[in-house]
Amino acid sequence: MNIGQVAKETGLNAKTIRYYEQIHLLQPAKRAANGYRDYSEQDLETLRFLQRARNAGFNIEECRQLLNLHQDKTRQSQHVKALVLEKAEHVATQIKELKIMHRHLLQLASLCQADEEPNCAILEELSEQHDTQEDKRHA
Amino acid sequence: MNIGQVAKETGLNAKTIRYYEQIHLLQPAKRAANGYRDYSEQDLETLRFLQRARNAGFNIEECRQLLNLHQDKTRQSQHVKALVLEKAEHVATQIKELKIMHRHLLQLASLCQADEEPNCAILEELSEQHDTQEDKRHA
């Protein structure tokens, strides 16, 4: 199967698939007589695995680990779970930080008259040292 | 004031300050006789403004706009507010996506026995096509 077809089937960009090969996340694909990459059903499954793992928020290094565990017949499932839970915690932290940022932005916006005058409390807030709610929360 | 001192006072890395100059986010700093960058109190304020804006989640391009508005005496405050609200919405979207990812990860983790056996429902989940809650939500 040519790379374009594989791209369609997996939802990955053809460029992305070549890139995964380049960084050795994937074994080099077999080549047809004309030099085109030729993918097997097995390759397709690996690619789909990667697509889902990336989609679930794992970065390339984590995908590499997951793929190794996936292909390791002597793996222990607790290792897989540990990886997933660690990732979940990381995502939770990111959510918290973004929520703080979101509150901060809404608070900034609420300060502004939003008219045709140049006076803007947002810019003042960014210019000066203030004890905002956020600052207090972080202190 | 030397760049190292400025870095300490603003919380920005000295490298970052040079980088901001390089991409013309900042005017080139005055130079002392020895060639060292020499910062004024005014420069410090601009840097602090940038530090807070970056910290609030604005990217470099947005910081550039904010800085322009900051220095534009004929600005209209509604333009500033529009920028902030747009950013807030973007952040809200990011939070939603991360929450979906978080639920997905916890669901994955809950499937796994977490023992010394190789059987792992997480890897199965990533290997196969499933109608997960998320898939339904997106459909």
Added chain:
DNA sequence: CTTGACCTTACAGTGACTGGAAGGTTTATG
């Protein structure tokens, strides 16, 4: 025979820095 849709490689660019090399300057100490 040509057009267009594929495929190939290789290199550059993204964003926002960070690290490192190679060298000049300043300050503190023996």
Added chain:
DNA sequence: CATAAACCTTCCAGTCACTGTAAGGTCAAG
């Protein structure tokens, strides 16, 4: 006065996960 450390300078490369572009080879249809 020598030297070491802690600064400063520029320039180039690397990060992450791709994406874009150029320059070219291949294939199927009309």
